[in-house]
Amino acid sequence: MADGPLIVQSDRTVLLEVAHPDAESARHDLAVFAELERAPEHIHTYRVTRLGLWNARAAGHTAEDMLATLERYSRFPVPPSVSVDIRETVNRYGRLVIERDDDGQLILRSSDVPVLSEVTRNKRIQPLLISHPSPDTYVIDTWARGQIKQELLKIGWPAEDFAGYTPGTPHPIGLVEDDWELRPYQRQAVDTFTAGGSGVVVLPCGAGKTLVGAGAMSATQTNTLILVTNTVSARQWRDELLKRTTLTADEIGEYSGQTKEVKPVTIATYQILTAKRKGDYAHLALLDALDWGLIVYDEVHLLPAPVFKLTADLQARRRLGLTATLVREDGREGDVFSLIGPKRFDAPWKEIEAQGFIAPAACYEVRIDLPDDDRLEYAAAADDERYRMAATAPAKIRTVKDLVAKHAGEQILVIGQYLDQIDTLAQALDAPQITGATPVDERERLFNAFRTGEISVLVVSKVANFSIDLPDASVAIQVSGSFGSRQEEAQRLGRLLRPKADGATASFYTLIARDTVDQDFAQNRQRFLAEQGYSYTILDADSLTPA
Incomplete structure (x- = not known):
């Protein structure tokens, strides 16, 4: 009998012993085709799903590769039914x-x-x-x-799509690699996408997904439509393309709530594409405004449901999805697979960290005791009120202040879900805030002030979850979030992962009201990051030492 870290069970669940010396290697190989379901302290539970197997197959992994991983690390023989099931499921792809x-x-x-x-x-x-x-x-x-x-x-x-793509109107796009070059994993991502025609590239936040997009544009040399999450993101894409490619300002258009430009490379927001007027999508003509040869979907895990329907009609155009995680809280991973394309490339977070391309990060869960009065009020509340009460508990304010003081001199993001809580935090810390109501120009001004160090503490809502480049942020304090959202947890940690000039480790704090649903949701939020190899140290708010 082997002494491996895995136990493979006949229901296609796989148990991982966290303390085993080979646990990290096993986790790395297992994450190719299995999804983490539960991540308590000692034993993590993965499940081998059909979609996971097909995504792995599309990315070039065979059934024999996947079974070899299970057999190499399994403590007991892999159940024959699992071996047969994996082979037969993988064999369905491409029939x-x-x-x-x-x-x-x-x-x-x-x-x-x-x-x-x-x-x-x-x-x-x-x-x-x-x-x-x-x-x-x-x-x-x-x-x-x-x-x-x-x-x-x-x-x-699942069907493999070999029907080809319209080349679109040719447009010259080159990379200007004077003082930089695509990293090896970025080049590999571009090459595997180009060979496959359409699909998704999965890279950690801060690992340069925008550069992969620019590389794909350079490889296809065609009119390109880029869909992004918000106007700030659109302008960051524009600035990066102007810096990294041969494109000029006259060749890049912004199509958003503020500006309606259609140029050979057009950057549009999801919001404008899904905006309705008198029941109809008012800007649907954008999808056919030019003969697009490539459509790039930034943060594809956040793709709004209506865009799936629109994308179903765009199958003759090359499609590139960029994301840090294929996790979707609405369960529509299958629609990403079938309509955008299968996963073409996936680089584990810890692997990119080991290469020095993203910053190391330490994750902490800070547990806070509610005062007796608040506990009684919480106990008497209706179920649908309890999460907000726990997430916005006033007792968290003191802990935020303590953490800001502890990290004085660093660039700190304080992140919340609820607008009244964000107002309170901004006042308590005497710090500026950014929410959905903040005008785009003001957001850009504050983000730039944070980047330059003019301000060191910034209180933000979920608008800063994605596509915001803040390379010097080294501390994030998450006070509240969207219930148990794994994708949000990954995005928020991602704000810290740009490599630091001094090589320092970033600090990611999540504040939790002890013995409430806040604590229950936190366990689910942490699942994706646990799958990537991050662990959370539990701290007690009163001393900020391990509980």
Whole structure:
């Protein structure tokens, strides 16, 4: 019997013994195809899912690679049913292909005729097919390329899409690598995306996803539409493209609530694309305003639901999704897989950290005792009120002050979910604040003041969760968040991961009201980061020493 850190169970769960000397290596290899479900102190539970296996297969990992990981680290023999299940599940990927016939028609083809017969009998797939010219081929309606991929994934038969892409209107885009160059993992991400045609690149916050986007634009040399989370992000993309590529200001347009420019490279916000007027999407024409050859989806894990529907009609255009995590709290990872594309490249956070490209970070959960009066009020509250009461507990203010004092001289972000709490924190710390109501120009001014060190403490709402470049931030104090959101936790830690000039370790604090739902949600929030190899030290607020 081996003495490995894993126990593989017949229900496709995998237990990882955290204290085992090989635990980190096992975690690194396991994360390729398994998802972390629970991460208490000693034993972490992973689950091998169909989507995880198919994403791994699309990224170049075979069933034998995945089974070799389980066998190498497993303490007991891998159950035969799991081995068979993994092989058969992985083998489903690519049995069906979407391509074009000699006449340019979109077709669904399979060398496995019984499988093709099975899926085409599905009542949601039948209306998408218009003819059956041969036993191994069905003709797909021209508009249904995205929808049929969605429906096939739902019934467990993901199709590989080889139908090709419109090249778009050519537009010269080069990288200006005078005093920098794409890092090896960025180059690999660009190459694997280009070879696959469409798909998602997963990189940690601070690892240069924008540069991967610029590299993909340089590789495709075509008109490009870039979709981003907000106007501040749009301007950061513009500034980075002007700095890193041959593009000029006249070639880059901003399409947002403030500006409506359409140029060979256009950067638009998700909000403007999903804005409605009299029940219709008012800016839908942007998707066909130019002959786009590439569409880049920044922070694809935050893609609004309506954009999935719009994307289903864009399958003839190359699509690149950029994200730090494929986790979606709405469970629509399958739609990212089928409509944007499968995962093409994934670099583990700790691997990039070990190479010195992102800063090391220490994570702390600071537990705060509520005063008796607050505890009684909490106990008497309705269930739907309890999280807000715990998350905004006044007792957290003193701890925030203590942490700011402890890290005096560093660049500190204080992050909250609720606007009244953010007002209180800003007043208590005598620090400026940024919320959704802050005008874009004022946001940019405050972010720039923070970058230059003119201000050292900034209180922010969830608007700073994503796509904000604050390279000198070294401390984040998370006072409240969106319930148990794993993606938000990853984004907030990501604000700290730009490498520091002095090589210092960043500090990420989460303030938790002890013995409340605040504590329960925190455990779920931490799951994704635990999967990446981060652990949380529990501190007591009264002494800020390990509890």
